[in-house]
Amino acid sequence: MEPSRDTHATLVDLLDRILDKGLVINVDVIVSVAGIPLIGVNLRAALAGMETMLKYGVMQAWDKKSRAWEREHRKKNVPSLLEGEEIVMKMFGSHYYSKGICNAWRPGYFYLTNKRLILYRQDFDEITFQIPLEEIKALVTREEAHFVKGKKKEALYLIDKQDQVHRFSAVETNQLKDAIEQNLATSGLSLEESPVLPEFEEGPIDFLTEGEEVTHRGKKVWYLVPASGIQQETWRPGHLYLTNKRLCWWYDFDKKLVFDVPVDRIVSVNTEMRKTSGLDSKKEKTLDVAYRFNSAKTIASFSGGGQIDEWVEALNRIVSGKISEETEACPQCGKPTPAKELLEKGCTNCGWVSPRLKKKMAQAALSAE
Amino acid sequence: MPIDIDEDNLKHGVLGLVIALVEIIKDALNLQAIKRMEGGTLSEEEMERLGEALQDLDIAIEEIKKEQGVTESVKSVRDGLDSIVDDVLDKMINPERWRRKEYRKRGREGF
């Protein structure tokens, strides 16, 4: 094996020797050194990095210069631009992608250039959305509920010349909108004044089955989503719908039904004043709907301010009407009897009495004595 | 020391550090889990659950790194931390090596 000192790699070896070693002589005669580092950048690290072809530089504990150097030399993913295209602004944000059954917020970096608006996903080097500036017809911002109860956020709606509406959200939505408008102005393009945003109800009612009709609906209603796995129970915003077949709750954020119970499973309805979020300490009127699920009684809680009373009314109509209509099988003999009767009088066939009824009768007997 | 913070280096700096620390803690958890497993105090079902939970944690961290694009930053932070620890240990084991370096450095300051 032959020794060598000619390659780029051996430059590092040289540095190790020439900077740290060599003869040490009497300190008195040496000129003072103003400070460390002697050399502006950690040259050894720089060369070692290049030698071993590491993609990152050596991390000097938060030394500003090294970080600047590192940032400069790290491979940066930027969307490929057209000739003459320059980036005007960059901002983190997301685009609401809604096609068919796929509904999701796609995050990325907005790049506003002098030619288009791009949403770019760095990790995949992918442009998830782009539109040439000339195609932008109008911009609208709208304050919307955040999926965290109590918070609000601004959404940006972009209407293009084909009248397609695109929905975005960004770290500083207003700033983004202003920047786009300014950019368009400098390019000589103009936007429609006071655009009309096609008003759509959040949560299109396309989950209805054949023959199903909505009998009651209201404004935004919060549902206490039950705990699952490590996720605790949380309040989420959405819309409640009562149809002739079921009571269901549509989760705006996921754009799907999260709660769906056939009407005949509902047992009772109750209201209570309860604290629903940690952010404010007010107590709100909550609606508790008790229903049967896999032969166990479960309670779903909803909250939504004033409209709760209307819901109670609408639901009660169902519940009371139902109990008088519904037949149940007697737990003892199996004879189908109207449920109401079964609960209030017991089974006419075998004499079975529900424990509650038994208790009531016992109490009544006691007080009669 | 004035630090210029922009979104990019904030993410790569702070997030990289946070995830690096989470990974280090996860490694410690793994070690402890193995110790308990070897100690024979866990039932098979418990071991199974523990294993699955740790594996999920592993996967989750990888996902976050990929999604945020900080895999390199995290590695860089961990390597940086490793080399700091190495230096400290080296100082303890080879004090002469560092004394000499200090001497040279100090020497240049012209006492």
Next chain:
Amino acid sequence: MAEARYLYCIVEGNEEITLGNIGIEGSSVYTIPYQDLCAVVHNCLPEPYKSEDKEKVNLWLTTHEKVVDVAWERFGTVLPLGFDTIIKGEEGITPDENMKKWLKDDYENLRQKLGKLKDRAEYGVQISWNPKVIGERLIETNPEIKKLSEEIKSKSKGLAYMYKQKLENLLKKEMEKEADRCFKDFYEQIKRCVEEIKVEKTKKLEEDKQMLMNLSCLLSKEKSKILGEELEKINNMKGFLVRFTGPWPPYSFV
């Protein structure tokens, strides 16, 4: 006025000669003799060479090394100094006189060192291995690890993960033991071929390369052939990689 002296190295010699404008920033390099020793210098300002410009600094360093090499070639033996060793003058003493004074004070020591280093050169030896390759070998050869890796195949998901962690830990421990063993063996092997040996700090390399040892060796140029042969043997071992650099002026042995 350039009243300080930038010092490159100390050599054997008794005349004042110039080596040309081969110094940093094109300075003229010459010798300052004291008895049979000479300091190889160029005139500079009494302040160190510093810059933020990587290219510039790089150039300075390679220039420093070139001068030392030229001196080495010319005078046979050198005592090299590190970069930016600058001698200044003082009240009533010129830098040249200061230089001679220092050579005089340390004469014995310097002479002795030069004697030891005559005809010797420094060589760098770095031995690395590929942890994956070595790991695989250990899994095959180490019974405990092999058994564990077989067991994992039959376990359920969660348990498999736990056992996998255990395997990795075990493997890591065995690799460390193996690294120690290799270090000792190679060290002995190399020590036999060289006159003096110094253990340096290992460096962090890429994914598939882990540096086991970083040595500075002092030996004559002829003997370096024998060292080369020994290193060739190690390099040929599966999973091992040897980096042999040199000959360098004996920076590590002064």
